[in-house]
Amino acid sequence: MIEIDGSSGEGGGQLLRSALTLSTLTGKAFGMFNIRAGRPKPGLRPQHVRAVAAAAAISRAEVEGAAPGSCQLIFAPGSIRSGRYRFDIGSAGSVALVLQTIFLPLSLAGSASSVIITGGTHTPMAPCFEFLELHWMAMMRRLGYSATLKIDRAGFYPEGGGKIEATIRPAGNPAPISLTHKPTLKFIQGISTVANLDFQIAVRQKRATFFHLQSVAPSLCIKTTELQSPGKGTALVLLAHYLLEDGSDVSLGCFTSLGEKGKPAEAVAAQACQEMLEFIHSPGAIDPYLADQLLLPLAIIPGRSELLTSRLTPHVISNIHVIQAFLPVEAQVDGQAGSPGRIRLTGIEIA
Secondary structure: OEEEEOOOOOOOHHHHHHHHHHHHHHOOOEEEEOOOOOOOOOOOOHHHHHHHHHHHHHHOOEEEOOOOOOOOEEEEOOOOOOOEEEEEOOOOOEHHHHHHHHHHHHHOOOOOEEEEEEEEOEOOOOOOHHHHHHHHHHHHHHHOOEEEEEEEEOOEOOOOOEEEEEEEEOOOOOOOOEEOOOOEEEEEEEEEEEEOOOOHHHHHHHHHHHHHHOOOOOOEEEEEEEOOOOOOEEEEEEEEEEEOOOOOEEEEEEEEEEOOOOOOHHHHHHHHHHHHHHHHHOOOOEOHHHHHHOHHHHHOOOEEEEEEEOOEOHHHHHHHHHHHHHOOOEEEEEOOEOOOEEEEEEEOOOO
């Protein structure tokens, strides 16, 4: 059994989610101890328990220690099976992080799967639905994976109650990628949205975004929308589309800001715009969040991939350590945390 110290590296829930994905993919059991030991509330939180339950459901795993507050977990997977699945996080915990935990195994299951997840779609410190659909999934399709995502209702923190549906089809012929030079910026796409709040908040977010970005964007298209939700919330999502050598465009940078009580619409816009400006002016060819989230899929694609990210994060190093605990992949990271960095990863085929 592979043993993993859950307090190592960034010491958060990502260590667990990556281990669950890799365990179901490889069939190797693992034990994790000191789960989130350095966090204000150590041990498993409800969203982590649901990620364990989701991974167990698709792999017929035997599990010990999957309870809120538990600092130890044993996970022994069986065979992956496609099917129709429904997972309820029961809080505003991120639906995106649960979906990403089971996405790769279901992509290799041999037939399509339908997954419904309820919980938080727009929560702090997690990918919002627009990031998931327009940024992460768009890049996964370029790698050779196939899925469609749909949001039925939004779930803002702290109420949650959102619902997404995903149809995950068998992967085609995934290929490694090289993103080491920033192409030409084509346009910036934005979505300014509210739920159960004055629509003028979305309009103000849009106006503030134009104020910050119109001087750097060849084209700037911001859409204002209203989302159905059991709670109240507001969000601004910005995507930087770049023109590739083959003539296609792809989103290489995505940044999100969520509203909260006492936070003006202009401050929501300023937060996302600041991150976008830092990315545009950096030499990095891919944003730090997507760079981290591509490591697992690239690890199971034979061949060498190379990414130049605008900012190295502790998540990258932690993710690579977990990957190498399960798979004999070669990896090299050049750069300092918080600065642009180059990631080289040579993936292998999983039998």
